[in-house]
Amino acid sequence: MDQDLDALNKKAVATAREYTxxxxxxxxxxxxxxxxxxxxxxxxxxxxxxxxxxxxxxxxxxxxxxxxxxxxxxxxxxxxxxxxxxxxxxxxxxxxxxxxxxxxxxxxxxxxxxxxxxxxxxxxxxxxxxxxxxxxxxxxxxxxxxxxxxxxxxxxxxxxxxxxxxxxxxxxxxxxxxxxxxxxxxxxxxxxxxxxxxxxxxxxxxxxxxxxxxxxxxxxxESTRYRNTNSLIMPGWIKPLEWFWLGQNLHSVHHLFPRVPFYRYHALHRRIEPIMRAHGTPMIGAFNRRNVDAARRPE
Structure with a gap:
């Protein structure tokens, strides 16, 4: 299992490098x-x-x-x-x-x-x-x-x-x-x-x-990598606040890959979300703090 997670991490690192x-x-x-x-x-x-x-x-x-x-x-x-x-x-x-x-x-x-x-x-x-x-x-x-x-x-x-x-x-x-x-x-x-x-x-x-x-x-x-920062998922009806927030609701991406610019957080998050979930990154509602399943994520 650790080998699988290590392989997934290497894939996430390679993906993030494309944005740096x-x-x-x-x-x-x-x-x-x-x-x-x-x-x-x-x-x-x-x-x-x-x-x-x-x-x-x-x-x-x-x-x-x-x-x-x-x-x-x-x-x-x-x-x-x-x-x-x-x-x-x-x-x-x-x-x-x-x-x-x-x-x-x-x-x-x-x-x-x-x-x-x-x-x-x-x-x-x-x-x-x-x-x-x-x-x-x-x-x-x-x-x-x-x-x-x-x-x-x-x-x-x-x-x-x-x-x-x-x-x-x-x-x-x-x-x-x-x-x-x-x-x-x-x-x-x-x-x-x-x-x-x-x-x-x-x-x-x-x-x-x-x-x-x-x-x-x-x-x-949590202080471990992948788990020390949340992905705060915004409901679809409040997208303007997410834009004003300048992507920081996906602060988990920043802590994982600090050299990725803020306006690339969402693109990178979409690509590596399965890897983050496999590592236990919290994906929670921005306001209700409940776990958000991938299938229920607003686009």
């Missing part, structure tokens, strides 16, 4: 869309053409969407096998990091630790979100701890040995992320600009914490 070489133009387009949306949102709010609630909602959406290209850049998925274009990968990472307030220069330290020790309470830095369903106060506390860890994890062991250029980049990113927000508060001549910036960011950040970090790993009981 391309230059990720859709991700670069997403970076452009995020910035155009952000600038448009702030301009329309500043000129009184958008209400505070609408502008805040748009900013929350942009904040959430900014994390996917940051996440892709951390894994080197934007330049793929085109190593001479790594500067495009890094440029995209640095462009969106100030929106998510997670420094690109050091995020790899925290995120790769999460991949190495997924769901292990004493080692996985993202484990801090495991209690988000414990009530409103727990939701707030866990979400805040998650956002805090993204910025401070490197201080545990990495900071003393980090090169000066990395330290300088980290400090510059933090100052820039705070600075442009302070400048907007000073420049936009409308009341409650700070509400837009604070609550829009928090709404987007908490969406990342809950749907990107927490839900794909519930119930946090």
């Amino acid at each position: 070489t391309e230059l990720a133009w859709p991700t670069m387009a997403l970076v452009l869309l995020v910035w155009i949306s952000l600038i448009g949102d702030f301009y329309l709010f500043a000129t009184g053409q958008l209400s505070l609630p609408t502008a805040t909602l748009i900013y929350a959406v942009v904040t959430y969407m900014s994390y996917t290209p940051l996440h892709e850049a951390v894994h080197g998925n934007i330049h793929g096998a085109h190593h001479r274009q790594q500067w495009l990968n890094d440029l995209c990472g640095y462009l969106v990091a100030p929106l998510m307030m997670v420094p690109f220069s050091t995020h790899k330290v925290e995120h790769f630790t999460h991949h190495r020790f997924t769901n292990q309470p004493d080692k996985d830095p993202d484990y801090v979100v495991n209690g988000m369903s414990g009530g409103f106060l727990a939701f707030l506390a866990c979400g805040f701890r998650f956002l805090w860890v993204q910025n401070t994890f490197l201080f545990r062991d990495y900071w003393p040995t980090a090169p000066r250029r990395v330290k300088a980049a980290y400090i510059a990113e933090v100052l820039f992320a705070i600075g442009w927000r302070a400048a907007l508060i000073a420049l936009i001549e409308r009341e409650h600009t700070w509400v837009l910036l604070v609550f829009g960011y928090l709404a987007g950040g908490y969406f990342v914490a809950y749907w990107f970090a927490y839900r794909p790993h519930v119930p946090y009981q």
Whole structure:
């Protein structure tokens, strides 16, 4: 049986490799869309053409969407096998990091630790979100701890040995992320600009914490490959949310094959789903968390 699973895994690896070489133009387009949306949102709010609630909602959406290209850049998925274009990968990472307030220069330290020790309470830095369903106060506390860890994890062991250029980049990113927000508060001549910036960011950040970090790993009981992350199957009637989610409901694909771009998750999942099921990957409803049989999967 182990030999059969090993053979299936090799087949999945070979299939996934087909998706890891391309230059990720859709991700670069997403970076452009995020910035155009952000600038448009702030301009329309500043000129009184958008209400505070609408502008805040748009900013929350942009904040959430900014994390996917940051996440892709951390894994080197934007330049793929085109190593001479790594500067495009890094440029995209640095462009969106100030929106998510997670420094690109050091995020790899925290995120790769999460991949190495997924769901292990004493080692996985993202484990801090495991209690988000414990009530409103727990939701707030866990979400805040998650956002805090993204910025401070490197201080545990990495900071003393980090090169000066990395330290300088980290400090510059933090100052820039705070600075442009302070400048907007000073420049936009409308009341409650700070509400837009604070609550829009928090709404987007908490969406990342809950749907990107927490839900794909519930119930946090497995740390083995193929079983440490769920495939969250969306009902057919709510496809628009799946598109907005940017494929992260199939976060299992990412943990199995981190070099596959996010917009290829669904294609790869369709091809290797029988292999994933053979290895015991949880395939559950996104909202009811019930097991979903292959025959009942919505197209």
